[in-house]
Amino acid sequence: MLILPHRAELGFEKIPYVTHIIVALCVVIHLCQALNRADVSEASAHYCQSVYDPSLGDDTLDLLRISVEDCQHVLESMHSAPNKETEIQWYEQYNSETQEYSERDFDKIIKAIRDHYDEFNTRAPDSLDAELVYDPATLNPITSITSALSHADWWHLIGNVIFFLAFASALELLLQSTVKYIAIIIAIVFVTDLTYSITTSISGVPLPTLGLSGVVMGMIGLSAYLMPAARIRTLVWFIFYARNFSIPAWILAVWYIGWDTWDLFASSDNSGINLVAHV
Numbered sequence: 001m002l003i004l005p006h007r008a009e010l011g012f013e014k015i016p017y018v019t020h021i022i023v024a025l026c027v028v029i030h031l032c033q034a035l036n037r038a039d040v041s042e043a044s045a046h047y048c049q050s051v052y053d054p055s056l057g058d059d060t061l062d063l064l065r066i067s068v069e070d071c072q073h074v075l076e077s078m079h080s081a082p083n084k085e086t087e088i089q090w091y092e093q094y095n096s097e098t099q100e101y102s103e104r105d106f107d108k109i110i111k112a113i114r115d116h117y118d119e120f121n122t123r124a125p126d127s128l129d130a131e132l133v134y135d136p137a138t139l140n141p142i143t144s145i146t147s148a149l150s151h152a153d154w155w156h157l158i159g160n161v162i163f164f165l166a167f168a169s170a171l172e173l174l175l176q177s178t179v180k181y182i183a184i185i186i187a188i189v190f191v192t193d194l195t196y197s198i199t200t201s202i203s204g205v206p207l208p209t210l211g212l213s214g215v216v217m218g219m220i221g222l223s224a225y226l227m228p229a230a231r232i233r234t235l236v237w238f239i240f241y242a243r244n245f246s247i248p249a250w251i252l253a254v255w256y257i258g259w260d261t262w263d264l265f266a267s268s269d270n271s272g273i274n275l276v277a278h279v
Helices: 017-051 068-080 084-098 103-121 128-132 141-148 154-175 178-202 213-226 249-266
Strands: 002-008 231-238 241-248
Touching: 002 154, 002 249, 017 068, 017 103, 017 128, 017 154, 017 178, 068 084, 068 103, 068 128, 084 103, 128 141, 141 178, 154 178, 154 213, 154 231, 178 213, 213 249, 231 249, 241 249
Parallel strands: none
Antiparallel strands: 002 231, 231 241
């Protein structure tokens, strides 16, 4: 079932310029990301094809030489990470959970991966993602801002933009202060990233994060506080049934924040979604 809020039913005559500028920045930045990723992907394809050896068996520990697809995935993931060792930590955690390889064999696998990446890094263009994403181990306020304006793919961007426009546009006009509105957005960005940093320092691998969804959830929560009775036009789509409803902002806030809170504590697999920042 799809529940998609897309417009607040409030009779403002002004245009929410700041909200539209933020959306435009997200689109432009993601276009630059997409072009850069294409260049990195082309470089990884050339490299992985050059080291591919079909004669190697499944018992080899040089894993990047037996699959071009896996080779590209590993190299591109490391290249887009601001801290390459974070990716290694992720592999170490996975192997400790699955016990797929002995510690000695796994050390050899990691050494081979590092050697391949060092060679690939001399041939590949710099990763824009690595410059933009927020590394929770750094507490960097600059990448807090740039990561909020960056996205993983076009669907990630489109989904966030639709939700952002549905709630943030009305809030910008309701607050009647550009400075206050921008300050609130920046505060939400910093709080969500700080919370994520604290959480990852206590448990888990500090994987980098990006996307406007933390701000979107902040706007949903703020809507429930400042304009709880405001009606939000919401598309409800279930199989062959699709209809627009006018739903109060507070009900949508309970729905989305409630589901994210449930997923955060009830599921160990969040499909790459930073639910800590959401909640």
